[in-house]
Amino acid sequence: MNSLPNNLKQIALFLERLPGIGQKTANRLAFYFLRLPESDLKEFAKNITFLKTKTKFCNVCMNLTEEETCSICLDKKRDSGVITVVEEVLDILSFETGNIYSGVYHVLHGRIDPLNHIGPEDIYIEKLLTRVKTSKVIEIILATNPDMEGEATAMFIKNQLSGLNKLNGKGFKITRLAYGLPIGGSLEYADYMTLRKAIEGRNSY
Ligand SMILES: [Zn+2]
Structure with missing residues (x-):
């Protein structure tokens, strides 16, 4: 060298x-x-x-963008009432590659990880709750990674959303990606067929 x-x-x-x-x-x-x-x-x-x-965060979904709002949120052909919650921006790329999804996203930029001192307030959960409160939502798909921290994050958000559902009579569905994804794996590395299976087979959560 x-x-x-x-x-x-x-x-x-x-x-x-x-x-x-x-x-x-x-x-x-x-x-x-x-x-x-x-x-x-x-x-x-x-x-x-x-x-x-x-590069900055989209003011709606926290995806990366050079404008105030990202191209996915601005796309009128997409279903803005279906929100998939992911840990990282790269997870959006996995969904978008296969053209398997026509809803919108919310990026948490992390997950709850007590061992590394990352709590709910350190990721963008509050922003999601505000968004849900102020817009018309049909379904929230929790697509955090299928590992321990991802599951804990999904569970926490589910409880918060269920509270909202009861309080505001919103009545949206809460689902979680289902089979096909390897336990302990990362969405970033999932091929689109696996993701498609997971999204088609999602369960009430
Ligand atoms: Zn956006």
């Missing part, structure tokens, strides 16, 4: 910090960058530079 020019070495060292990238792959990618046309690199550098300042 010391034999590399400094700029190339800094890029390789940065790439090595990315998840799933070892030193060899990082070096290979850095060399790949070197071979790209300068216009591609400038475009990439510009996108990286503005990544933090341009």
Whole structure:
């Protein structure tokens, strides 16, 4: 590594910090960058530079967007009365890839995880409850991951939503993704057929 020019070495060292990238792959990618046309690199550098300042949370669902409201929430063809609650933005991509779902989303940006000191107030549950209170909702699909923390998060939200249902006479359905998803797995890695099975077979929760 010391034999590399400094700029190339800094890029390789940065790439090595990315998840799933070892030193060899990082070096290979850095060399790949070197071979790209300068216009591609400038475009990439510009996108990286503005990544933090341009990207913000959708004011409805907390998905990532460059506008006030994300394209999914703005899409009139989607059913805004069906809300799938997911832990992370990447989970939305899993649903969207297979074209298996036409409702909207709510992103929690985490899950309840007492061992790591993450409580309900640290993720966007309150925002979901406010949204449910102030809009017309037919069904909430709880699509947190099927592991211990995901289940605990789904249970907590279900209890809060059931309270709302009783108090406000809202009468929406609360469902949870069903079979097909491996226990202890992560939605991010589920293929769309598995997700389709899970969403078709969802149960009252
Ligand atoms: Zn949105």
